[in-house]
Amino acid sequence: MRTERWYARRAEPLSAADEDQLFRLIQEAAGLAPFEPAQLSRLLRRYPRASGQFAKDQIVAAYRRFCAEGRLDFDREILRRLQMKPVRTVSGVATVTVLTKPFPCPGECIFCPTDARMPKSYLADEPGAIRAEYHHFDPYETTASRLRALENIGHATDKVELLILGGTWSYYPRDYQEWFIQRCFDALNGVDSRALEEAQRRNETAARRNVGLAIETRPDYVDADEVRRLRRYGVTKVQLGAQSLDDRILDLNRRGHTVAQTRQAVRLLRAAGFKLHLHWMPNLLGATPASDQADYERLWSDPGLRPDELKIYPCALVREAALADWYEQGAYRPYSDDELIELLAACKLRTPRYVRLNRIIRDIPAGHMVAGSTASNLREVVQRRLAAQGQACQCIRCREVRDRGAAGPWRLASNTYATSAGDEHFLSFNTAGDRLGGFLRLLLPAAGATAETGLDELRGAAVVREVHVYGPVVRLGEAGQAADAGPGRAQHVGLGGRLLAEAEAIARRAGYGRLAVIAAVGTREYYRRHGFAVDGLYMLKPLASS
Ligand code: SF4
Ligand SMILES: [Zn+2]
Known part of the structure; x- marks a missing residue:
């Protein structure tokens, strides 16, 4: 019944005057800088149709039609605006992701995909990877084009967090590392520099300032020298692959480092003031939902860990990884959706208030999965389950004001x-x-x-x-x-x-x-x-x- 009404409304012919109003509404929404979701409601009131306000699906359908007719250029970010999806810059800074070039990693983790076109662990059809490959992994081009894209759709880019991803940063040659960071800063500054320090000094007063710089690496590659080097580059946050806090599991999955090494890296990085972002992976070879729950507990009960941010990446069984062989031989089993949802719900409830739980699933593009959960809305499902029990995750991400309009008192x-x-x-x-x-x-x-x-x-x-x-x-x-x-x-x-x-x-x-x-x-x-x-x-x- 609901479906019929929906189609009836969409099929309703619009007058030329209504079409004109829609066109102006969309044009204005596209040009707003900065854009806030509440502005769309104001535009709906400013550009009404003859018989009331336009519906959201009418606006989205009209945008697609105007693009198909060549009257407007299609832009996914504008579509997101019209769909009233949250914008990327809502947390206070614009994030620009830059991938390093394809390069080997010293790790031999059995769950990690290998794609010769990509830095280790990335798949060529993930969104950031597509952009990086298009720009031949050039840090300047990738950064500059992302900034242009954000600005074209009205996002402010004067506070930019750089997120440098790809394999193990610390394993790349030092001169490549330095050049890479320098070129990211050059792109922010819009001016070429002769040395990293010059690019950094210029950025102190540039129109687009770097307010955070993250890299990702392995625990066994962090020592005092590395900490100093990262600081010289301007790094403020380190993403560290912990994956498990059980040496038996680390060994089975050929991680090539121990829990003691993770603790040592965390201690050094924390003492040096870095923000600590750990990656943790349930459903590894040898783990069970119960052992994973105990493992998650260690993250918070062990004073040697207690990270600031966490990404949970349930192990995804992709055909590009060696783990697929274990699965074929019956030695590995991905958790069912129900097992995963129950585990993730328990994890959310155990997450302390000082932590930002950034992610609980990795979005693997279709076609790579051999078996296991392909649900991309797990976060919502888990949240709904907790809400039904009258519970909620207390982490930073779930409590931050975003665009909820909260204005204190604080x-x-x-x-x-x-x-x-x-x-x-x-x-x-x-x-x-x-x-x-x-x-x-x-x-x-x-x-x-x-x-x-x-x-x-x-x-x-x-x-x-x-x-x-x-x-x-x-x-x-x-x-x-x-x-x-x-x-x-x-x-x-x-x-x-x-x-x-x-x-x-x-x-x-x-x-x-x-x-x-x-x-x-x-x-x-x-x-x-x-x-x-x-x-x-x-x-x-x-x-x-x-
Ligand atoms: S250390 Fe990271 S990038 Fe390297 S093989 Fe292991 S999971 Fe993959
Ligand atoms: Zn949360």
Whole structure:
């Protein structure tokens, strides 16, 4: 019945005047910069049809028709706007993903796909991979074209997080690494440089500033030298493949490293102030849903782990990986949808409030899977199951304000937990309805933890590892506000500055004489305004004793 009505409405002929209104509505929606979903409702009211407002599916159908007729150019992002899907820049920064060139990885993980056209572990038909191959894995071209695409559809790009993906970053030749990062910065600056440091200095005051830089690597490739090198590149976040916290499982799946090595990498990176993003993989060879649940528990009960962000990648049985042979011989079985949903629901409930659970499934393009779950909406299914039980995930991603329009009043909450590198203070501003407006991660390093990194500039300093304030992207300097400010949203009220002041007070009370921050190159100006100055590979601020 519902289907019939839907078709009846779509089939309803539109008058020339209605068509004209639709065309103008779509044109205006496409040109808005920055775009917020609420604006579409205003446009619907501004451009009504003769008999009321247009329906969402009428707008989408009209857009497709105008494109087919050549009156408009098709753009997937504009389609997403008209479908009222959330936009990418909603968390406060524009993310640009850049893939490194095809290159071997020292790992021999049996679940990892091999595609000679791609860096290890990537499949050629994944969205980021298609773009990278199109640009011949050129970091400048990939970055510049992504920025152009975002700007063409009205996204602000003055705060850009670079996400460098592909195999094991630390295994690439050093001169390639340095050139790659330099060219990403050149693309942000729109100017070629002669050296990495020159590109970084220019980015401090560029129109498009780098506010975060992430790479991905293996735990056994992280030592004090690597930590220093990453910092010199301007890296602020490390994605680390932990996969399992059970040496037997790591061994069976030929990971080639131990849990002790994961702990050591986490300790070093945390002491050096990096944001820690771990990858964890249930359903590996030798695991069961029960053993995976126990493994997930270790992530949070072990002070040597406790990452800031986590991606759960249930092991996907793809034909390009050696694990497919185990499956053929009956030695491996992918979990059923029900088993997976139950496990993921339990994981969500066990995730602490200081963690951002970025993903619980990897979207493998159709045609690669040998067997196992192909449901791409697992996150929604899991969320619905929890909601039906009156429960909800408490992680950062599930609580951040995004475009929900929350504007305070903000209550400051402090959550302290012990780690192998020292005590962590997770400070956050929340609404009465428990929506998260912003947070800060402060490490009070344990004795010896800093010395282990060899980073002399951090001696005697407490370390701010992350400051994040939510809300749509707000252009730098807009409305005379600082980088953590913006009109009408979480960024408006200077939550970042208030969080920093609180961190200073905590560090001072704990007896630290200095506060360090692992500042992305493009945030240096912001921290200068808060009294920090560049010192070696960090920014530091002396703390007056109280
Ligand atoms: S370390 Fe990562 S990229 Fe390398 S083989 Fe293992 S899973 Fe694949
Ligand atoms: Zn969550």
